[in-house]
Amino acid sequence: MAIMSGSRRVRRTVFSSGVEAQGVKAYTVYNRMLLPTMFESVEFDYHHLKSDVQIWDVACERQVQIKGPHAAALLQKLTPRDLTKLDPTRCMYIPICNRAGGMLNDPVVLKVAHDTFWISIADSDLGMWVEGVATANGYDVEVSEPEISPLGIQGPRSNELAARIFGDEVRSLGFFRVMDVTFDGVSMKIARSGYSKQGGFEIYVPGSEVAMPLWNALFTAGENLNVRPGCPNLIERIEGGLLSYGNDITEEDSPLQAGFGRYVSDSQLDHCYGGGALRKEREHGIQRQITAVALHGDIPASDRAWPIYKDGARVGQVTSAARSPDFGTNVAIAMVDTVARAPGTAIEVETQDGMRNGVVKDKFWI
Amino acid sequence: MAIMSGSRRVRRTVFSSGVEAQGVKAYTVYNRMLLPTMFESVEFDYHHLKSDVQIWDVACERQVQIKGPHAAALLQKLTPRDLTKLDPTRCMYIPICNRAGGMLNDPVVLKVAHDTFWISIADSDLGMWVEGVATANGYDVEVSEPEISPLGIQGPRSNELAARIFGDEVRSLGFFRVMDVTFDGVSMKIARSGYSKQGGFEIYVPGSEVAMPLWNALFTAGENLNVRPGCPNLIERIEGGLLSYGNDITEEDSPLQAGFGRYVSDSQLDHCYGGGALRKEREHGIQRQITAVALHGDIPASDRAWPIYKDGARVGQVTSAARSPDFGTNVAIAMVDTVARAPGTAIEVETQDGMRNGVVKDKFWI
Numbered sequence: 001m002a003i004m005s006g007s008r009r010v011r012r013t014v015f016s017s018g019v020e021a022q023g024v025k026a027y028t029v030y031n032r033m034l035l036p037t038m039f040e041s042v043e044f045d046y047h048h049l050k051s052d053v054q055i056w057d058v059a060c061e062r063q064v065q066i067k068g069p070h071a072a073a074l075l076q077k078l079t080p081r082d083l084t085k086l087d088p089t090r091c092m093y094i095p096i097c098n099r100a101g102g103m104l105n106d107p108v109v110l111k112v113a114h115d116t117f118w119i120s121i122a123d124s125d126l127g128m129w130v131e132g133v134a135t136a137n138g139y140d141v142e143v144s145e146p147e148i149s150p151l152g153i154q155g156p157r158s159n160e161l162a163a164r165i166f167g168d169e170v171r172s173l174g175f176f177r178v179m180d181v182t183f184d185g186v187s188m189k190i191a192r193s194g195y196s197k198q199g200g201f202e203i204y205v206p207g208s209e210v211a212m213p214l215w216n217a218l219f220t221a222g223e224n225l226n227v228r229p230g231c232p233n234l235i236e237r238i239e240g241g242l243l244s245y246g247n248d249i250t251e252e253d254s255p256l257q258a259g260f261g262r263y264v265s266d267s268q269l270d271h272c273y274g275g276g277a278l279r280k281e282r283e284h285g286i287q288r289q290i291t292a293v294a295l296h297g298d299i300p301a302s303d304r305a306w307p308i309y310k311d312g313a314r315v316g317q318v319t320s321a322a323r324s325p326d327f328g329t330n331v332a333i334a335m336v337d338t339v340a341r342a343p344g345t346a347i348e349v350e351t352q353d354g355m356r357n358g359v360v361k362d363k364f365w366i
Numbered sequence: 367m368a369i370m371s372g373s374r375r376v377r378r379t380v381f382s383s384g385v386e387a388q389g390v391k392a393y394t395v396y397n398r399m400l401l402p403t404m405f406e407s408v409e410f411d412y413h414h415l416k417s418d419v420q421i422w423d424v425a426c427e428r429q430v431q432i433k434g435p436h437a438a439a440l441l442q443k444l445t446p447r448d449l450t451k452l453d454p455t456r457c458m459y460i461p462i463c464n465r466a467g468g469m470l471n472d473p474v475v476l477k478v479a480h481d482t483f484w485i486s487i488a489d490s491d492l493g494m495w496v497e498g499v500a501t502a503n504g505y506d507v508e509v510s511e512p513e514i515s516p517l518g519i520q521g522p523r524s525n526e527l528a529a530r531i532f533g534d535e536v537r538s539l540g541f542f543r544v545m546d547v548t549f550d551g552v553s554m555k556i557a558r559s560g561y562s563k564q565g566g567f568e569i570y571v572p573g574s575e576v577a578m579p580l581w582n583a584l585f586t587a588g589e590n591l592n593v594r595p596g597c598p599n600l601i602e603r604i605e606g607g608l609l610s611y612g613n614d615i616t617e618e619d620s621p622l623q624a625g626f627g628r629y630v631s632d633s634q635l636d637h638c639y640g641g642g643a644l645r646k647e648r649e650h651g652i653q654r655q656i657t658a659v660a661l662h663g664d665i666p667a668s669d670r671a672w673p674i675y676k677d678g679a680r681v682g683q684v685t686s687a688a689r690s691p692d693f694g695t696n697v698a699i700a701m702v703d704t705v706a707r708a709p710g711t712a713i714e715v716e717t718q719d720g721m722r723n724g725v726v727k728d729k730f731w732i
Contacts, residue, residue: 004370005394005403006669007600008685009489009612028371029395032489032612037371099501104494123375123398125491128470132498135465135639234373246375246398273501303372319374 010034013059014149014211022229030060030123036231043325045228046235049154049198050326053161054230055218056152058195058202063148064107064119064127066134068141071115074134079109080255080272082265086111091176091191094119095255095263096126097274101281102251103258104129106243108193110178110204118204120150122245133273149211151203153218157225158200164221165214166190170201183217186210195232197240197366234302235322238331241292241364248290248319248333256281257335259290288316288337292361293347295321295330300353308334308358309348315340318349318358327365336360376400379425380515380577388595396426396489402597409691411594412601415520415564416692419527420596421584422518424561424568429514430473430485430493432500434507437481440500445475446621446638448631452477457542457557460485461621461629462492463640467647468617469624470495472609474559476544476570484570486516488611499639513573517580520566523591528567530587531580532556536567549583552576561598563606563732600668601688604697607658607730614656614685614699622647623701625656654682654703658727659713661687661696666719674700674724675714681706684715684724693731702726 004010004027011033013019019036026038036057039045048054066074076083079094086092091110096119098104105126110118119126131143153162162170166181173179173192181190181203189204205211219227232244243249249258256264256278264282269275293308299321306318321332332349340347343362348355370376370393377399379385385402392404402423405411414420432440442449445460452458457476462485464470471492476484485492497509519528528536532547539545539558547556547569555570571577585593598610609615615624622630622644630648635641659674661684668687673680687698698715706713709728714721 001369002390003367003392005392006667007394007610007613008669008671009610010394010669012670024368026369026371028373028376029398032395098497125494128491128494129498131464132495133502136499136502244373244375247373301372303374303376304378305374 013057014205014208015057015059015151015215018212018215019057019229024229031062031121033060033062035060036229037234039229039231042234042322045230046233046325048226048228049196049230049233049236051156052226052228053153053155053157053222054228055215056154056194056230056232058152058232059149061120061150063146063204064121064130065116065144065146066119066130066141067116067144068139069115070139071117071141074130074139074141075109075117076268077272078130078133080265080268080275080278081263082268088112089178091178091193093263095258095260096129097255097272097278098251099273099277101254101274101277103245103249103253103255104251106245106249106258106260110189110191112189118146118148124245147207149205151205151214152194152200153203154194154196154200154230155198158198161218161222161225161227162190162201165217173201183214184210195242196236197242198236234320235324235331238320238322238333239324239327239365241333241366243290243333244320248335253335254278254281256286257289286338288335289341291316291334291336291341292364293318293332293334293336293358294361295332295349295356295358297356299323299330299356300351304352307350308336308340309350310340310345315347324365331365332358379423380571380574381423381425381517381581384578384581385423385595390595397428397487399426399428401426402595404597405595408600408688411596412599412691414592414594415562415596415599415602417522418592418594419519419521419523419588420594421581422520422560422596422598424518424598425515427486427516429512429570430487430496431482431510431512432485432496432507433482433510434505435481436505437483437507440496440505440507441475441483442634443638444496444499446631446634446641446644447629448634454478455544457544457559459629461624461626462495463621463638463644464617465639465643467620467640467643469611469615469619469621470617472611472615472624472626476555476557478555484512484514490611515571515577517569517571518560518566519569519584520560520562520596521564524564524566527584527588527591527593528556531583539567549580550576561608562602563608564602600686601690601697604686604688604699605690605693605731607699607732609656609699610686614701619701620644620647622652623655652704654701655707657682657700657702657707658730659684659698659700659702659724660727661698661715661722661724663722665689665696665722666717670718673716674702674706675716676706676711681713690731697731698724
């Protein structure tokens with residue numbers, strides 16, 4: 001196993017010293033920033049995430065801030081989702097497309113002031129697209145990356161832990177709802193969100209001074225809740241069908257193919273980038289879509305796309321896969337041609353270690 | 367030391383199987399792709415690079431292809447460098463700036479057809495900026511990432527090795543000159559370029575089929591030249607003053623601050639993004655600039671910026687540093703305020719392991 005080299009280019013986060021002190025064993029790089037991928041083992045972390053509560057350094061979910069008189073207009077032009085209902089009490093998942101309808105990112109957006117938005121991005125330099133469009137169109141906005149570092153509290157005991165730090169009012173925060181809380185006299189936003197199906201929060205921690213005090217306070221307050229450090233867990237996210245931009249969807253895929261049709265508003269398609277292409281795709285029928293797949297036998301590490309065949313013909317690719325202890329099978333996320341998406345369809349999958357048999361599922365393991 | 371997790375999102379290259387077979391020990395991630403950072407040790411690789419010849423998997427230098435009737439016009443709008451002399455026999459280093467003059471990337475561009483250019487990028491999604499500008503402005507171009515994977519031949523014996531594979535005509539290829547060569551019947555471009563000061567070539571390998579045959583042929587042909595796998599070497603590149611985008615320069619820095627004034631053409635400043643800001647900076651005087659710095663004592667890994675102080679006042683930051691065996695000192699690249707740039711200026715540098723004394727140099731170690 002190769003080690004990860006450090007450099008300023010692969011940025012540390014405001015929580016890195018805490019992550020290191022907790023014995024992080026593996027990293028990936030996300031938005032040119034360190035993202036832990038394993039503490040004890042992927043399986044150990046998985047069981048713990050499902051039973052207790054974890055603190056996640058997800059500072060790599062950088063914020064693209066759009067601020068200025070034209071911010072709202074620019075934002076609506078960037079996404080096919082109708083943002084009429086966006087207000088400071090909620091966050092919204094918004095696909096962002098190029099003119100061909102291919103996804104450039106699949107972020108969550110927060111409205112933090114009447115003329116200011118934070119686009120909390122997945123792994124691509126979406127700020128370059130936003131700045132390019134804003135510059136070329138002459139929008140009166142500033143595009144920047146503020147010093148905001150998301151910190152996750154995830155797992156079934158999240159409510160209890162968050163309440164101990166921020167007060168009982170966070171317990172009743174609705175899904176994808178946002179409120180302001182205070183720690184050490186510093187105001188910050190907390191959302192009922194996160195990249196697991198176990199429930200929890202994401203805290204948008206401002207600056208660096210309050211970061212490690214908050215990190216440490218969470219571990220102290222959670223001691224008798226069996227709190228541990230954690231991170232997005234490969235097995236749990238595949239079971240839950242949580243897509244990963246760059247893994248399961250790329251610029252080659254549209255939000256309709258990604259299964260995000262409910263975030264593609266017909267009313268917006270004349271006004272946003274990629275709208276024409278998405279309208280055409282919706283009218284002509286979606287040719288392939290994200291699909292749950294189970295694989296038999298032992299599988300290698302899922303570090304590349306695996307072609308899928310049905311009766312010898314290529315019908316898609318597996319993009320993420322892992323053995324699930326709880327479901328006793330290999331769970332996988334795949335992009336599958338419509339012709340092969342019927343649940344129960346038998347498929348063959350070409351891994352780097354050879355062919356594996358599999359079957360198309362009707363839904364993810366949730 | 368934490369290990370690097372694999373996933374499809376952190377893309378393998380067409381040479382990854384060769385890199386693995388050669389026993390790569392460490393990676394970084396560059397343009398969401400694997401980039402080796404160490405084979406034997408950074409010091410061993412350094413000495414070998416300076417004495418023999420290495421093969422580098424630099425496929426992570428992705429190409430942003432601009433193709434179409436407006437390609438040349440768009441390209442000239444993207445950079446402050448006058449591209450009048452760009453033709454298919456040469457490549458050019460072109461800073462690319464946002465409207466504030468901050469660098470979005472520092473790529474090399476090739477003209478591969480009258481209406482087609484490859485921008486061979488450093489570590490940022492420059493394609494998003496290009497596509498954003500092209501889309502919003504209505505340029506008639508296609509922006510894409512073709513399947514082109516740069517492969518480096520670097521070191522004093524590069525000429526001999528390249529000639530054995532591509533013929534003697536490559537020996538006389540001038541610096542930053544480009545020619546077409548053939549391997550296994552496949553045509554490809556080769557440039558006299560690369561991210562070391564030891565001389566060599568970059569081959570723009572098309573597709574995946576010819577990639578490993580070429581990799582293997584280079585190792586076979588170079589056996590009695592002591593060829594080894596290599597990669598950009600931290601020590602050698604700092605000695606030579608080769609800047610790394612993301613490490614030494616970011617969107618916060620202008621090409622003038624990076625020392626690239628010769629690539630900022632006055633004649634272009636009315637026509638390119640960031641031109642106005644660059645003109646203003648040139649007129650008002652550059653406030654800080656990339657500078658060679660020597661540091662005394664033992665230094666930790668250079669994985670974050672280190673603030674520089676002079677007489678207690680902050681005057682810049684060290685962005686890359688390493689111990690140089692050949693020069694018997696710690697060599698470093700820093701961004702230093704003009705007030706402190708006089709060679710011989712004594713400075714203090716705040717590393718994660720404490721303060722170190724240092725001195726401003728008149729030039730890099732070349």
